[in-house]
Structures are given as C-alpha cells and as structure tokens.
Amino acid sequence: MADSTIITTENHVESSDSNGETHSGSITSVSNTSAVMIASLKAPEILEEYGPNLKLLDCNSQVAELLTIIRDKNTTRSDFKFYADRLIRLVIEESLNQLPYSDCRVETPTGATYDGLKYQAGNCGVSIIRSGEAMEQGLRDCCRSIxxxxxxxxxxxxxxxxxxxxxxxxxxxxxxxxxxxxPIMSTGNTVLQAVNVLKEHGVPESCIILSNLFCTPIAAKTVVGAFPKLKILTSELHPVAPNHFGQKYFGTD
Incomplete structure (x- = not known):
C-alpha cells in the first residue's frame, strides 16, 4: 500500500466531555507521513517506559490508513463509523488474545480428534458510557453471548x-x-475512576484489560502508574487524541 497521509491538525482544546475526561492539546500538523514513520513511534524502546502490560496493535499499512481516515476532518460520518468499526474490531480481537485460554480436545465430524484451545470460563465486557458503547458491537461480533x-x-x-x-x-x-x-484516553482520569469501581466490586487489577483506540502518552503513564497490573491494548500513542470521536460516531457533532 502506498504511503498514507496523516492529517492531525487540531485546535487547542481543554475541556471536560460527558464522561468526565479532561482533554488538552495544542495545534499539531503532520502530513505526508508514511506507515513506516508511524511504526517508528511505536518502537519497543519507546514502549519500555510504559511497562510490559501496554500493548499496541502492529502498525501495518491497514491500521495506519484507518487511523488516518478517523482523524481526517473531511471524512463523512458514514465513512467515519464504518472505518471506526473496522479499527474497533481489530482492537477487540487483539484484546481477546490477552485473555486466558486452556487446552481442550474435540472430536471432528469425521471422527478424528483435534487438540485445540478454548476460553477459560468467565469473561465479560464493561463499556464506559457513552463513547465506550461504540465498541460493544465489535465485542458481540466476536463473542456472541458475552x-x-x-x-x-x-x-x-x-x-x-x-x-x-x-x-x-x-x-x-x-x-x-x-x-x-x-476508545479515547486524553488524560486517563475517566479510566482511573472506572478501574477503581471495578476493584471495589472485587475485580482484581490483573483481570482487567483496557481496550482502547487512541491514547496519549500522558494518559498511558497516568493509568500504568496507578494500575501497573492492568493490561492496556491500544492502536496508537499520540500526543493529540481525536476528541471528536464520540460525537462523530453517534452523529451528534
């Protein structure tokens, strides 16, 4: 795939959304950036400062294109939702890879035996209203009865x-x-409160996997510092988060 053009021109923002997340950013413009350069921002040496429990999707050309389309101010709402759902599906599937599996043996229709894997019992999803609800269908598409x-x-x-x-x-x-x-972590404050509530309900920190689309370095450090045993799966670390995501996804922008 040819090099992708990333459009991340953003106005300065400092406000709280309906989820309590305080957003802050400055004017940033990046253009004509190849997928190779994007991948260099996610090199292992950079991730070392966040610990082993923060994982990023492999930034191949497909992922880079999805990130570009979602950030492009000229993307229509219909295209935005379509490509956001594609990215959500990729993040959810990789998040499921972080769950514990156990060995199992099944019999095939021809009578042969097959040694495989199955989820260990007891998985569930929790969405942070409202933007987190955009990821629910992606989870249900992978786990029908979750x-x-x-x-x-x-x-x-x-x-x-x-x-x-x-x-x-x-x-x-x-x-x-x-x-x-x-999907969007600008400061990490909303996630801190959500994880605290889960822990108050008896969920061990090590049993929580945060499925996220866009994360700033500040938010990553905040959450990792507060909950080092929490696993985080995201598609991008970038200083400017697309805070318009929820409004555009649900058509309220």
Missing part, C-alpha cells in the same frame, strides 16, 4: 473532577476477566 456491564463517569460541576455516577455489572463480575472498553 455479558456487558456499563459505567458512567461525569465531571463534577464544582470540582470538575471525574466521578462515577452509575455502574451496572454482572453479579459475579469479581470472578470474571473484564474487557473495559473506552
């Missing part, structure tokens, strides 16, 4: 700090592996 809980985090009107105002989980969530779904 149960999904929800968390709503909002910014306090007086202190502007993120706080949990609603949480609904499966009754036995403490015994499950949890895929926490949140």
């Amino acid at each position: 149960r999904i809980g929800k968390i709503l985090v909002e910014s306090d009107a007086d202190t502007h700090e993120a706080r949990v105002v609603y949480a609904r989980f499966p009754d036995d969530i403490a015994s499950r592996q949890v895929l926490l779904m949140y």
Whole structure:
C-alpha cells in the first residue's frame, strides 16, 4: 500500500466531555507521513517506559490508513463509523488474545480428534458510557453471548473532577476477566475512576484489560502508574487524541 497521509491538525482544546475526561492539546500538523514513520513511534524502546502490560496493535499499512481516515476532518460520518468499526474490531480481537485460554480436545465430524484451545470460563465486557458503547458491537461480533456491564463517569460541576455516577455489572463480575472498553484516553482520569469501581466490586487489577483506540502518552503513564497490573491494548500513542470521536460516531457533532 502506498504511503498514507496523516492529517492531525487540531485546535487547542481543554475541556471536560460527558464522561468526565479532561482533554488538552495544542495545534499539531503532520502530513505526508508514511506507515513506516508511524511504526517508528511505536518502537519497543519507546514502549519500555510504559511497562510490559501496554500493548499496541502492529502498525501495518491497514491500521495506519484507518487511523488516518478517523482523524481526517473531511471524512463523512458514514465513512467515519464504518472505518471506526473496522479499527474497533481489530482492537477487540487483539484484546481477546490477552485473555486466558486452556487446552481442550474435540472430536471432528469425521471422527478424528483435534487438540485445540478454548476460553477459560468467565469473561465479560464493561463499556464506559457513552463513547465506550461504540465498541460493544465489535465485542458481540466476536463473542456472541458475552455479558456487558456499563459505567458512567461525569465531571463534577464544582470540582470538575471525574466521578462515577452509575455502574451496572454482572453479579459475579469479581470472578470474571473484564474487557473495559473506552476508545479515547486524553488524560486517563475517566479510566482511573472506572478501574477503581471495578476493584471495589472485587475485580482484581490483573483481570482487567483496557481496550482502547487512541491514547496519549500522558494518559498511558497516568493509568500504568496507578494500575501497573492492568493490561492496556491500544492502536496508537499520540500526543493529540481525536476528541471528536464520540460525537462523530453517534452523529451528534
């Protein structure tokens, strides 16, 4: 595939969204950047400072193109949702690879035996409302009967700090592996509150996998520093997060 052009021109933003996430960024413009150069930003030596539990999708040409389309201000809402769903599916599938598996043996229709793998019992998803709900269908497309809980985090009107105002989980969530779904991490504050609530409900930190599309280095350091046993799967580390994601995905921009 030919080199992809990344358009990341952003205005300075510093505000809190409906999830309580404080967004901050400066004017940035990157153009005519190849997938090779993008991949260099995700080299192992850079990831070392975030620890072994932060994992990035391999930045091949397909992923680079999806990231470019989602960030392009000229992308139509229909195309945006289509390509965002493609990226979500890739992130979800790689997140599922982080779950524990056990050996199993099955019999084929021809009577032969096959040694394979199966998920260990007890997986569920939890989406952080509202943008995290965009990732629910991608999870259901991979795991048809998986149960999904929800968390709503909002910014306090007086202190502007993120706080949990609603949480609904499966009754036995403490015994499950949890895929926490949140596509955009600018500061990490929303995720900190969500993980704290999961831990209060008995979920071990090591049993939580954060499925994320876009993450800033500041957010990654914040979350990894607070929860070193938490696993994070994201498609990109970039200082400017596409904070328009939720509005454009749901058609409220």
